[in-house]
Amino acid sequence: GESVGLHLPTLSVQEGDNSIINCAYSNSASDYFIWYKQESGKGPRFIIDIRSNMDKRQGQRVTVLLNKTVKHLSLQIAATQPGDSAVYFCAEGEIGGGGADGLTFGKGTHLIIQP
Amino acid sequence: GAGVSQSPRYKVAKRGQDVALRCDPISGHVSLFWYQQALGQGPEFLTYFQNEAQLDKSGLPSDRFFAERPEGSVSTLKIQRTQQEDSAVYLCASSLEIGNIQYFGAGTRLSVL
Numbered sequence: 001g002e003s004v005g006l007h008l009p010t011l012s013v014q015e016g017d018n019s020i021i022n023c024a025y026s027n028s029a030s031d032y033f034i035w036y037k038q039e040s041g042k043g044p045r046f047i048i049d050i051r052s053n054m055d056k057r058q059g060q061r062v063t064v065l066l067n068k069t070v071k072h073l074s075l076q077i078a079a080t081q082p083g084d085s086a087v088y089f090c091a092e093g094e095i096g097g098g099g100a101d102g103l104t105f106g107k108g109t110h111l112i113i114q115p
Numbered sequence: 116g117a118g119v120s121q122s123p124r125y126k127v128a129k130r131g132q133d134v135a136l137r138c139d140p141i142s143g144h145v146s147l148f149w150y151q152q153a154l155g156q157g158p159e160f161l162t163y164f165q166n167e168a169q170l171d172k173s174g175l176p177s178d179r180f181f182a183e184r185p186e187g188s189v190s191t192l193k194i195q196r197t198q199q200e201d202s203a204v205y206l207c208a209s210s211l212e213i214g215n216i217q218y219f220g221a222g223t224r225l226s227v228l
Contacts, residue, residue, distance in 0.1 A: 021210025032214070043119070043206055043219035044158065091159050094216040102148055102174060103217065 014113040019080050021048035021109045024075040030092035033066060034103065035075045037086045044089060047075070051095075077111075085113045117141070119220035121207050127226045128197045136192045140209030147190050148217060149182055150206040156205050164190060165213065170174045197227045 009040040015075045025033070036044035049056045050064045050073075057064050063076040073090050087110050091103040120139040128134050142148050147166055160174040165185075167169040167186035177180070179198075194201055204224050205228035208217040 028162075036219075041221070043208075043221045046216050046218065048218060091157075102163055102171065103151070103158075104160070105150075105157030106157070107155075107157050 009067075009107070010110045010112065012114055013080055014114050015082060017085070019075075019077040019111060020089075021075045021077075021088050021111065023106055024093050025071050025090070025106075027072060027092060027094075028071070029094050030104075032093040032095045033064070033073050034093070035062075035064060035089045036074075036089045036091060036105075038089060038108070039086045046056070047088075080106055080111075080113050082113050082115070085111060088113070116154075119207055119218055121205075121223050123223060124221065125224050125226075127228065128226045130199060131196050132198060132227075133193065133195045134197055134225065136205050136225070137222060138192070138207030138209075140148050140188065140190070140207070141218060142208035143211070144218075145187075145212045146210045146215070146217075147184060147208075147219075148208040148210075149190070149192050150208065152204040152206055152222065159177075160220035161192070187211055194225075196227075199227050201225060202227045 033051040035047040037047050046048050048059045048062050048064045050066050061078045062113045065074045087108040089105050089108045091105045093103045122137045148163050149161040150171050159228050162182045163171040164184040173177040179195045181193045204222040207221045208219045210217045
């Protein structure tokens with residue numbers, strides 16, 4: 001079946017550096033993409049989302065890039081801090097109608113911040 | 116304001132036992148979702164409600180899984196005759212309406228012995 005996947009299961013970066021987490025998706029009907037952060041023992045927490053009519057969206061210290069041509073999504077975190085250590089999931093959905101109502105999640109990338 | 120609340124946080128069940136997991140969504144949120152998260156994996160969609168109507172239950176793994184939201188607010192996920200493969204974290208999420216951001220609860224960790 002179609003699925004969302006991640007290139008790297010673990011990413012280790014130095015505190016203060018920028019992080020880039022990548023995600024590939026395969027459902028061409030998906031029109032909504034979201035990044036969630038999940039810390040141990042907690043539920044996923046919303047970070048940023050983007051619709052398919054955009055290719056870039058910025059938040060506080062985070063930027064999401066969407067490349068529909070190659071079905072690729074990335075999350076950039078600027079000046080990473082110890083509190084950024086967590087597992088990051090990308091997820092996709094179909095808001096335009098006709099598709100499943102739930103989100104499809106990737107397996108996750110564990111971001112580790114080195115002091 | 117209060118987020119999505121799930122109870123219990125942890126549940127240990129003997130194989131064959133029935134369990135009921137509760138979700139209190141954010142007040143006013145029309146859409147409610149249940150997901151199952153196995154260890155080391157991303158959440159997997161189980162079912163979706165819009166108000167009291169269960170519009171999608173395509174992700175429920177078997178007929179032992181049943182969900183309800185009778186008054187369009189609190190929802191219960193029931194698993195009958197639990198099996199070891201049911202062990203997972205069960206996450207509930209709510210959104211203002213379909214297509215909006217889904218906010219997740221902390222989940223219920225179910226362990227079936």
